[in-house]
Amino acid sequence: xxxxxxxxxxxxxxxxxxxxxxxxxxxxxxxxxxxxxxxxxxxxxxxxxxxxxxxxxxxxxxxxxxxxxxxxxxxxxxxxxxxxxxxxxxxxxxxxxxxxxxxxxxxxxxxxxxxxxxxxxxxxxxxxxxxxxxxxxxxxxxxxxxxxxxxxxxxxxxx
Amino acid sequence: xxxxxxxxxxxxxxxxxxxxxxxxxxxxxxxxxxxxxxxxxxxxxxxxxxxxxxxxxxxxxxxxxxxxxxxxxxxxxxxxxxxxxxxxxxxxxxxxxxxxxxxxxxxxxxxxxxxxxxxxxxxxxxxxxxxxxxxxxxxxxxxxxxxxxxxxxxxxxxx
Amino acid sequence: xxxxxxxxxxxxxxxxxxxxxxxxxxxxxxxxxxxxxxxxxxxxxxxxxxxxxxxxxxxxxxxxxxxxxxxxxxxxxxxxxxxxxxxxxxxxxxxxxxxxxxxxxxxxxxxxxxxxxxxxxxxxxxxxxxxxxxxxxxxxxxxxxxxxxxxxxxxxxxx
Amino acid sequence: xxxxxxxxxxxxxxxxxxxxxxxxxxxxxxxxxxxxxxxxxxxxxxxxxxxxxxxxxxxxxxxxxxxxxxxxxxxxxxxxxxxxxxxxxxxxxxxxxxxxxxxxxxxxxxxxxxxxxxxxxxxxxxxxxxxxxxxxxxxxxxxxxxxxxxxxxxxxxxx
Amino acid sequence: xxxxxxxxxxxxxxxxxxxxxxxxxxxxxxxxxxxxxxxxxxxxxxxxxxxxxxxxxxxxxxxxxxxxxxxxxxxxxxxxxxxxxxxxxxxxxxxxxxxxxxxxxxxxxxxxxxxxxxxxxxxxxxxxxxxxxxxxxxxxxxxxxxxxxxxxxxxxxxx
Amino acid sequence: xxxxxxxxxxxxxxxxxxxxxxxxxxxxxxxxxxxxxxxxxxxxxxxxxxxxxxxxxxxxxxxxxxxxxxxxxxxxxxxxxxxxxxxxxxxxxxxxxxxxxxxxxxxxxxxxxxxxxxxxxxxxxxxxxxxxxxxxxxxxxxxxxxxxxxxxxxxxxxx
Numbered sequence: 042x043x044x045x046x047x048x049x050x051x052x053x054x055x056x057x058x059x060x061x062x063x064x065x066x067x068x069x070x071x072x073x074x075x076x077x078x079x080x081x082x083x084x085x086x087x088x089x090x091x092x093x094x095x096x097x098x099x100x101x102x103x104x105x106x107x108x109x110x111x112x113x114x115x116x117x118x119x120x121x122x123x124x125x126x127x128x129x130x131x132x133x134x135x136x137x138x139x140x141x142x143x144x145x146x147x148x149x150x151x152x153x154x155x156x157x158x159x160x161x162x163x164x165x166x167x168x169x170x171x172x173x174x175x176x177x178x179x180x181x182x183x184x185x186x187x188x189x190x191x192x193x194x195x196x197x198x199x200x
Numbered sequence: 201x202x203x204x205x206x207x208x209x210x211x212x213x214x215x216x217x218x219x220x221x222x223x224x225x226x227x228x229x230x231x232x233x234x235x236x237x238x239x240x241x242x243x244x245x246x247x248x249x250x251x252x253x254x255x256x257x258x259x260x261x262x263x264x265x266x267x268x269x270x271x272x273x274x275x276x277x278x279x280x281x282x283x284x285x286x287x288x289x290x291x292x293x294x295x296x297x298x299x300x301x302x303x304x305x306x307x308x309x310x311x312x313x314x315x316x317x318x319x320x321x322x323x324x325x326x327x328x329x330x331x332x333x334x335x336x337x338x339x340x341x342x343x344x345x346x347x348x349x350x351x352x353x354x355x356x357x358x359x
Numbered sequence: 360x361x362x363x364x365x366x367x368x369x370x371x372x373x374x375x376x377x378x379x380x381x382x383x384x385x386x387x388x389x390x391x392x393x394x395x396x397x398x399x400x401x402x403x404x405x406x407x408x409x410x411x412x413x414x415x416x417x418x419x420x421x422x423x424x425x426x427x428x429x430x431x432x433x434x435x436x437x438x439x440x441x442x443x444x445x446x447x448x449x450x451x452x453x454x455x456x457x458x459x460x461x462x463x464x465x466x467x468x469x470x471x472x473x474x475x476x477x478x479x480x481x482x483x484x485x486x487x488x489x490x491x492x493x494x495x496x497x498x499x500x501x502x503x504x505x506x507x508x509x510x511x512x513x514x515x516x517x518x
Numbered sequence: 519x520x521x522x523x524x525x526x527x528x529x530x531x532x533x534x535x536x537x538x539x540x541x542x543x544x545x546x547x548x549x550x551x552x553x554x555x556x557x558x559x560x561x562x563x564x565x566x567x568x569x570x571x572x573x574x575x576x577x578x579x580x581x582x583x584x585x586x587x588x589x590x591x592x593x594x595x596x597x598x599x600x601x602x603x604x605x606x607x608x609x610x611x612x613x614x615x616x617x618x619x620x621x622x623x624x625x626x627x628x629x630x631x632x633x634x635x636x637x638x639x640x641x642x643x644x645x646x647x648x649x650x651x652x653x654x655x656x657x658x659x660x661x662x663x664x665x666x667x668x669x670x671x672x673x674x675x676x677x
Numbered sequence: 678x679x680x681x682x683x684x685x686x687x688x689x690x691x692x693x694x695x696x697x698x699x700x701x702x703x704x705x706x707x708x709x710x711x712x713x714x715x716x717x718x719x720x721x722x723x724x725x726x727x728x729x730x731x732x733x734x735x736x737x738x739x740x741x742x743x744x745x746x747x748x749x750x751x752x753x754x755x756x757x758x759x760x761x762x763x764x765x766x767x768x769x770x771x772x773x774x775x776x777x778x779x780x781x782x783x784x785x786x787x788x789x790x791x792x793x794x795x796x797x798x799x800x801x802x803x804x805x806x807x808x809x810x811x812x813x814x815x816x817x818x819x820x821x822x823x824x825x826x827x828x829x830x831x832x833x834x835x836x
Numbered sequence: 837x838x839x840x841x842x843x844x845x846x847x848x849x850x851x852x853x854x855x856x857x858x859x860x861x862x863x864x865x866x867x868x869x870x871x872x873x874x875x876x877x878x879x880x881x882x883x884x885x886x887x888x889x890x891x892x893x894x895x896x897x898x899x900x901x902x903x904x905x906x907x908x909x910x911x912x913x914x915x916x917x918x919x920x921x922x923x924x925x926x927x928x929x930x931x932x933x934x935x936x937x938x939x940x941x942x943x944x945x946x947x948x949x950x951x952x953x954x955x956x957x958x959x960x961x962x963x964x965x966x967x968x969x970x971x972x973x974x975x976x977x978x979x980x981x982x983x984x985x986x987x988x989x990x991x992x993x994x995x
Contacts, residue, residue, distance in 0.1 A: 044546075065631055068602065068603070068631065069603070069633065125545065126545070126546070131614070131618075131634075134611040134615050135611075137608070137611050137614040138611050141608075145636060145638065145639050148638070154542055154545065154635065155635075156546065156633060156635065157608075157633070157634040157636070158631065158632075158634070159618055159622060159632065159634070161622065161625070162622050162626075
């Protein structure tokens, strides 16, 4: 049976840390669906269509990775896609506590398990909020964002 | 002398974890006042009157528990009610750091002590923010909210 | 009904932080039994009789506090003394995680609840291990140990 | 290609939390080798052969799980068994920090990734050190140890 | 060569903890620039000019401390001022994780190092968010804010 | 006035993370004394003279760094050397809590401040305990130990 995982997040923007987790996840899963979440009441730096477009461009070489947007509960989206795992990266102890609560509630609601990989040491300080702040100030974020995505960001209206 | 504690929070919504802490608190205190806080500048999922109404319904069987709303500083409200303790539940290490700062400042300002009970293992992942997210998406939150409150929520306009 | 708590620990040595927690605990409990644990296979800086003697001297003014030694499981000792609470102080987030596991297991085994007070800010860095290290090196530990106990330590053979 | 993971630990003793992680790991891996570590210079409550025997008895129904002992570096053992993942459970934020250092060093040395599952809420407080302490004091540890293993422990000389 | 550090923050308001860190920082640096950050899209309790004015009044006795406002990236501002260090205080483990990510990214972008001092025990619970809450409710925050600043706050329109 | 710091530790062994902290510390201090601690009642992997010899070889190019052994309290040793700062690296949140207690007690006893730098991301997982374990098993620890020291270790009797 095909092993499918979703990799949910807002990815505002997608970083080198996210990319690293997804590529390593391919050793565990046959197919990974990057699930770009959005919430009508929240504001984002990049709109959901741009975020999806950026990530698709980055993984155009990898047919086992697809990108979708979703607005329902993460476990509902996973069930719709026949995914039986949620893939997540963890960076810090603070992340861990937050992720643990979400993962345990998800499992209680649906039986779907979360599988965690750790970011590599050099990616540990990189999070979307810090990267967004660099972009807002027109700083050089090239070492924190995958190459193809970074080029698309530089070319986008939003930058 | 009667031992009175307040149990402050925004309770948006009140969860099975909150209920568990209050009921266990009755072994320590003669009377517990559940103090529903609100702040005119914040937005809530349930308005303060609904939150108060939900909790009162849940504890209608227990005369030693009362429910009130308040807008002033927590230690001021405690003093007005002759409470000499603030009861709190702690779930995680991250909670702990936040609670410690608040509790130590409260004690420095008023001499009123905070008393902590730990959530039971099965309630540890349950927090109001996650439960609210389930409610927003019309997911099944029945295992995370006390029965009487959950029924009132399902019947409310807000749901 | 009389409210009895035990305050368990190895107290090697008893610090100003411990004293502060016990005295504040008297607002919650009618009687507190300081339960000095020891384990035949562990080595201690002060032997269990000295630790008991030091603490008794410190609280000779307070009839609601008694001191006992014990070797069985903490929850067994609590039951033998009709205590329905275990009083504990928490200093740090790391302490918290350790205490949570112990407290939840204790409750699962016996139904006995642990009640936590936070150390005051100025006592937060004080733990028995650091204080012991100062004593070993004949440093001045007077600000970290209650006065009566510190005098007894200075007079003891072990110092 | 067969997906093989090792699940390393000292398992002194193996708990219900360990069992839960291994069984859930079977959804990710074709084969899991429970790798019972020992170190000639450390002392254990149960000797390594007993620990291996207990775990084998517990999983006698599951041909995809095998049990082995090892003394070399965990990554060396994994390579010898053609395992390309190390399966681990995480309980707390404190665990996480320790596991992260080990996992990142393992990956730097060998390219072998660690895959983490979270303990379920009710197993979060259960760790081998606490369970060992209960066994030493002849307390009832039946809810913390898998049934077959618990029976073997009660029958063993060591208990 | 003169050693210059910036001490960045929003200081809304500046607390006794901040003052303590800056004064101790003078043992390490010849000159400290307190860098008051602001962000046009955020709302503050005190406007940036008031925050700057309060801090200048507090340090009018100390010529080695200057106060400036800035809106660009912290590392860009540091470079403009020839500062080769960023001075920061850390209070808690949660603070630490956040500070670590920022500091490591800053160093990767600019080579500028962050230097950390720990708040003293009695200042550990004091953070601007808690103090702001006390001010909003007209509570007595005099023990948490340096004297000169507190007087200016009481005299200000905003209070 | 010359700014002197001590950099205390057991350094069993000295890692690339330690080296990185000391070299960056030279931007803050005129002179750094690496203070190799030992305790007659503890056992070490490398004896104190070897540890001192290894570190001296590594820094033979840097006259502002000296290496000494000490057995008294860290603050006593610092005072004897006219050091008014203790330099420390922090890796993780768990480290932080431990370091905070030590640093605050040191300051209460002596007025000597601790100054913290963060390990770089790639050094964050490297700690002496993990490295020691690799050495014990004759694994390749070359990426975790400075080159000169690693060569000396390979040549030593102990390896």
